[in-house]
Amino acid sequence: MSDPLSEVVRLLRPQAVFANLISGKGNWAVRYSEFGKPSFCIMLEGSCRLAVDEQEPTTLSAGDFVLLPTTPGFTISSFVPAPPVHLDPNKVPEGLELRYGEQTGQPDMRSLGGSFEFGCADPSLLVSLLPKVVHVQGSTRLSQLVQMVGEEASGGKPGSEFMLSRLAEMLLVEAMRSSTSTSAPPGLLRGLGDERLAVALKHMHARIEQRWSVAQLARIAALSRSSFFERFTRTLGVAPMAYLLAWRMEIARELLRRGELSVSEIAERTGYGSTSAFSVAFTRQVGQPPGLYALYASAERKRA
Template sequence: MIDPLAEVVTLLQPGAGFAKVVVGAGPWAISRTAAGEPFYCVILEGACRLAVDGHAPIALQSGDFALIPSAYGVAMSSAVPPPAGTETLPVELGAGRFRIGREEGPADLRMLAGHCSFGSPDAALLVSLLPQLMHVRGEPRLATLVQLVSEETREQRPAREVVLARLIEVLLIEALRSTAGTAASPGLVHGLTDCRLAVSIRAMHERPTYPWTVAELAKAAALSRSAFFERFSRAVGVTPMEYLLNWRMAIAKDLLRRAQGSIAQIAERVGYSSASTFSVAFTRHVGMAPTRYARLSSAGEGQPGMRGGGGT
């Protein structure tokens, strides 16, 4: 059976960035701005607070794991934060270790934190299908994976990049899998937790070439057309046809980047009856013709993200 979650993660092309050990003591507050970088942390000891892009902070405790697939503003502070406006500068202790807050005395917090990267030019669209914040409690497997990532980033072992890429992939899938039972924000994970919607999502991934209609997808989900449309849009964050179009175009761009067939062959593989129909749809969606996209991809030039699509 096709696994939509695994397919999205594979197309994202996750890779390692960095990981560091942070210890804290007393009151402290730090913030960072990153241009959409995925950020993660696991609390090994103690507790702290995490706020993402201006949202209300959440309390993190020992054993908690948090992953933000696309972070633009991240603020963290001690469980009892310092006065508003206070900013703490981390002190580097060496070998990927930092201390925040009071410089002397025992630490009351220890965590692993870092960021990874997504190599796909379609990362923004694919990330939009994931929850904005994944907060997992009581999953030691995730802490173990993050520990392995941290160790691998510090060591110059053979095949280091290959191992890191696989670890980050597993870390991301494990986090998504663990989030599935929670009140996740709209996105693919939320849709897959709904047993009715999961049938329709898997159908689109298993048969992207089929000329799906909302009525047929609703029938697969055993729902009325109107109930399916509303339920899907609310859970996933885009309409069923938007999701199908976005997924087909993500496949097409991947095939074009890897030069996997002619335009006509790729058109057929993503559900279009002719190369001309596919070219019109691709150009409208991406902003350039598929032939030009393939040429620029082979030349190694950057690509614009997909148009359309909503999500989280």
Template structure:
């Protein structure tokens, strides 16, 4: 049986990228804007507030993990924030460690924060199918991973950065599949949490080259055509055929990037009757024909980060 989430993560090719240890004291405020990379945070000690633009503020506590796959602005503050909009200036301590807040007050918050790198050439599209903001709490497996990150960050042992990077990659995957049922925003996770919609999603992922129709997918979901269409759109955030096209093109880009299949082979694998019809659809979707895309990838100009 196809595993849409595993396939999505595999195509995203996430890595921890950059991270830093932040210790905070007293009252403070940090505002993040104009970043292009997904943000993550692991609370190792203490409590603070996080306000992501467009979402209600949340209080983060020890053991919590947050992931913002999309490039959204947000503000982090102490639990009791400063009365005005004054921004705190982090002080670099060396070796990837920073301090925030009055230097004469004891540290009461420790957090590991950083930016993910998504190596997929189609990362923007794939990220659009994930929730804009994930906050995970009280998940035993994730808590264990967070504790390991905390231990490793404090130990200062050889290979520390490599171990933390690998742990964070596992945390990224665990966070996506640990989202509590009913808490998901529209996207792939919410669709997979709906038994009827998930049946259709898995079939699309099992056979992306099949000539799927809405009535056929509705039958897979055991719903009427109209009920399926609306339920899929509300849970996943896009119409069924729009999702199928996006997934086919993501697969096509990955196959083209690998360079192990001809354009005709790629066309057949993602549901097109000929290389010419696929080329037209691909150019309309990606802005360049497949042959041009392959050349750009080889030249290294198309493989961009989020």
């Protein structure tokens, strides 16, 4: 059976771009302007206060992991107010430990701040799945990953770049797993948190080429047709067939980017009986014909 969450991570191809170790002592505050890209903070030691724009402030403690899918402006600080140092995240020098507050002595807090880059997939896929702030705490597995990230980031050992990339994937999966509940916006993650819908979603992902009907999926979920349709639409934010179409197009875009299959082969792989039917659906969903999309993707690969 297909694992939809693993499929999403494979499409995203996350790579961690680690910016800096950040430490603080005494009274301090740092105000970061809007970044707009997915970023994260891993708490290595101590604790601090995080205030993300338009969200309730929260306390971060050692072992915590925070993911901001769109990274609006935010302030990270000690628990006693202090005049903030203003920083543009696009201009922060990489590779140095940033120290705030008192410059000498053992810090009260050490964290690792970084951002995710994605290999090929549109990062809006991640944004659509997650709440504005993902704060994972009290997870033994996550604490172990955080410890490994800290060791790799500061150790400078051979192969650390590869290790950090794999750890970033695992951190992302843990963050997404933590959101398979009502904390996630309507979408796949919330659907996977529903036992009945999760079974249907796994079947849809396992065989996207099949001509699914709402009645078939309802039987798999052990629900009446009307109950399944209402529950699916409310939980995922779209009707079952609209969700299937959107996922087919995500797979099609990835296959077109790779450039290994013809448009007709991709049409068959994604459940279309003819190339023309696939082209119409793709153009309507993506905004350009599959052939043109593949051409642009090929040009991008050559530039890279």
